[in-house]
Amino acid sequence: MRYQLKQIHCRPWLLNGLSLKLIESHYENNYGGALRRLNAITEKLESLDHAKTPPYVLNGLKRDELIALNSTLLHELYFASMGGEGKLTEAMAQALARDFGTADRWRSEFMTMAAGLSGGSGRVVLVYVPRDGRLVNQYASDHSQSVVSGVPILALDMYEHAYHLDFGANATAYIDAFMRNVDWKAVYERYEDATKVEPPRPVVQPEFGDLPGVGVEEVKAMLESGRPVQVIDARPRHYLSRQQDIMEGAVWRDPDRIQEWVGELSKSEPVVTFCAYGFHVGCKTAIALRDAGFDAKYMTGGHSGWKAIGAPTKPWNGASR
Numbered sequence: 001m002r003y004q005l006k007q008i009h010c011r012p013w014l015l016n017g018l019s020l021k022l023i024e025s026h027y028e029n030n031y032g033g034a035l036r037r038l039n040a041i042t043e044k045l046e047s048l049d050h051a052k053t054p055p056y057v058l059n060g061l062k063r064d065e066l067i068a069l070n071s072t073l074l075h076e077l078y079f080a081s082m083g084g085e086g087k088l089t090e091a092m093a094q095a096l097a098r099d100f101g102t103a104d105r106w107r108s109e110f111m112t113m114a115a116g117l118s119g120g121s122g123r124v125v126l127v128y129v130p131r132d133g134r135l136v137n138q139y140a141s142d143h144s145q146s147v148v149s150g151v152p153i154l155a156l157d158m159y160e161h162a163y164h165l166d167f168g169a170n171a172t173a174y175i176d177a178f179m180r181n182v183d184w185k186a187v188y189e190r191y192e193d194a195t196k197v198e199p200p201r202p203v204v205q206p207e208f209g210d211l212p213g214v215g216v217e218e219v220k221a222m223l224e225s226g227r228p229v230q231v232i233d234a235r236p237r238h239y240l241s242r243q244q245d246i247m248e249g250a251v252w253r254d255p256d257r258i259q260e261w262v263g264e265l266s267k268s269e270p271v272v273t274f275c276a277y278g279f280h281v282g283c284k285t286a287i288a289l290r291d292a293g294f295d296a297k298y299m300t301g302g303h304s305g306w307k308a309i310g311a312p313t314k315p316w317n318g319a320s321r
């Protein structure tokens with residue numbers, strides 16, 4: 001497969017404070033150069049005999065392919081980021097405010113990051129992360145740095161070739177000029193498209209039906225706020241011999257002997273139960289408790305999830321019951 005040129009997205013003659021000469025040079029030499037390199041590398045990769053190619057030769061080409069491919073993608077986004085009047089739309093301002101506090105706070109972070117790249121090279125990219133449903137400003141000191149699964153919606157090229165012809169070493173004036181030309185309507189359209197990207201699929205356990213789970217962060221917040229909750233560590237007995245700690249705020253109960261301890265629980269307070277990782281034992285225990293009339297949920301992630309967020313545990317000497 002060969003990669004095809006994309007027409008420059010902004011109208012270069014309409015840009016405010018950025019010369020035609022600069023934009024043409026950038027598009028033809030730097031974007032065009034990356035595209036030509038990408039196609040040459042692709043051709044080379046397609047012709048390789050893997051049986052006769054040392055792995056380092058293949059990986060060198062794959063590294064160059066990554067750099068050239070990202071360079072074409074980010075240059076296309078850079079040119080598509082301009083062509084407006086730099087006036088933030090209300091809808092985009094709200095999206096930025098949700099994830100950065102205020103739109104001004106986003107702007108100040110974005111521009112400060114750009115200033116930090118002046119005299120060096122790299123890009124600042126506004127990226128939507130489907131996993132978290134939020135926007136982040138991403139620092140990229142070279143073409144190969146990108147947020148995995150992130151959808152970039154605005155890119156500022158801080159390589160010297162992007163501004164030196166017009167601004168010399170005055171990167172600050174270039175950053176200001178870029179911001180004056182941002183096409184916020186187009187950025188918002190890309191944002192809307194990005195929000196339609198599905199997040200990675202969560203763990204599904206259809207065998208447990210619609211059993212409600214509760215995240216480790218929420219359980220931690222419940223305990224810290226003093227909200228009443230009964231937390232039952234229901235790891236199988238054999239797990240306890242190799243995991244020498246227990247979550248702060250939990251009591252261990254043997255999942256194989258529910259009938260012996262279920263009478264201790266209150267039906268007026270919620271119950272959270274869990275096992276090692278959030279799979280079968282915790283879920284089965286939660287189901288048994290729900291069947292017995294308790295408001296029980298299982299903690300997603302289990303004991304390992306609790307530790308993975310850095311939540312407190314205490315030493316545990318073994319099962320007491």
Ligand SMILES: [Fe+2]
Pocket residue numbers: 026030031075157159161162
């Ligand atoms: Fe560039």
